Amino acid sequence: MPAPLLEVRDLKTQFFTPEGVVKAVDGVSFELHAGETLGIVGESGCGKSVTALSIMRLIPRPGRIVGGSVLFEGRDLVGLSAAEMQEVRGESIAMIFQDPMTSLNPVFRVGWQVGEPLVIHQAKDNASAGVEATRMLAKVGIPNPQQRARDFPHHFSGGMRQRAMIAMGLTTTPAVLIADEPTTALDVTIQAQILDLLRHVNREFGMATILITHNLGVVAGMCERVMVMYAGRIVESGPTADVFAHPKHPYTWSLLRSIPRLDADRREPLKPIEGSPPDLIDPPAGCSFHPRCAFRVDRCSHDDPRLQPVGDTQQAACWVTQAGTELPRA
């Protein structure tokens, strides 16, 4: 197997708030290979966005990366200077955000913003950056790109803004694209358009994509591999097909059971996960999912499981499945 493009090792990011230290990311390790689409799923506060922001070194105060490393093409990004990191951000790793209205600058024309990375990172002049921006807007499916490049963000609909964001991320043809909930703010028919666009640009540009979402349906349709996060940790990872068919962590198992499915015909009560996600300042001892877990054993309340191989292709941080117990069919 070739060396991974991006390798995150034991990443720890904490927020130092007046109420206490929030362990938002608590020892996350994974690899991303060239060309693949990796999904990160989890609920709000599970650390999926903070993981992405840590890779980009965009953690806002009072947060800080307190441990671990992020190796990109063998170089540790955690140790880079601000100027060096700025170069990586524009050239090699790009990120698109959930809300394209707040991440586009309202006072600049869309075309200028899409071309800006080229001016900054590749020292292009404004004219050729503008030409390139128009070409990118056409590539992401904006009609009349030449004319629309002269519009301001408020002239664009939500879906078009997200297309413009994607165009901006792609202008420098980065090796890694991180998409943080790129379709959450969009309507379902527009979501389908944007997901289709992401599939298309992934094929055309061959970059690796990290897709962060809370929507299990989006992961099922987009990602070859998936990582499930809970309370700042990866609790399960593996090929998407295997994780969905035979979840090896009770959290994944319960999550898959709790959501209503469009293709289900029965109208029986849903099976919710009881309780709420834990407080990350004072997480439960042992496995942080154990208070909500239907399969817990004594050990779970005091002993903290690590992510270990379970079965042929998956990894799970669970004492029960690591001991060989199969979870019932969901």
Add this chain to the structure above:
Amino acid sequence: MPDIAAAPALHRAWTATDPLVSVRGLKKWFPVSSGVLQRTIAHVHAVDGVDLDIKKGETLGLVGESGCGKSTLGRTLIRLLDANEGVISYRGEDITRSHGESLRRLRRKMTMIFQDPYASLDPRHTVGDIVGEPLDIHRLFQGRERTERIGELLNLVGLNARHVDRYPHEFSGGQRQRIGIARALAVDPEFIVCDEPISSLDVSIQAQIINLLEALQARLDLTYLFIAHDLSVVKHISNRVAVMYLGKVMEVAPANELYRRPRHPYTGSLLAAVPIPDPAIELTRERVILQGDVASPVDPPSGCRFRTRCPRAREHCAEAVPPLEALGADHKAACFYPLD
């Protein structure tokens, strides 16, 4: 003019088989103003001629993309907004222009659960005050009875009655939504408009609230209008589903039927766009992706409003507005060239 003659049974007493809530030709426009004098230059046609019946005891799901007018319809239905045109009836009585004491009585029968449990609860009031406020406004319970009623309501929604003196910020999102539900139930209503009640909640919490709403419906004989953009959730909770697009109802049918056999091309494209959490299905699924964006509700397209995005549109679709017509038992669609 709305077809008032088609409104059900205004001349005789209401019976339980008649629609509980019914609208005919309902329109709600919002003015768009501009310039120094803020003159009205146009109108947003948020709800633009809707006919709909809601049966007693059912959950009618209302789906559509943002800006299609589903929330406005919900609010106009329970008289939180005044209709520009059309007739709303509740238990056979015309309530379109009710005011004073009769509107007050109506407010005890029709309530609402809001989307955002953070924005819809006053942070300076305790849970007891929030849930008790409707009781005070309608002078329903006083003194010890009031305290008991609040405790009973909190228990009903799965909260601890001892927490009456806590403030909203001490609760999680799911618990706050339970407080919002308790408030909506305080006056013992018959009809509740649930406006995206779970959209802002975490996936693992959504199922708890859906189950709660279903249990309350069975226990208290409630009728729901359930507004949501998540089609999987709507399918799960609804008996019947209405699909809106740009201020109009495009299709209405029993939930399973609508999902199994959509007749309006818009419904078909909506369903095709919903991701299914099963990689095996997603891999082989045919992707029909709807092009373009929703047209502007200020200046909607002539004829059928969906025609600008519709893969089946023909010339005729621009010339005439397709009426919402019966295509089968309890199944209606507004399309000249419906799907098979």
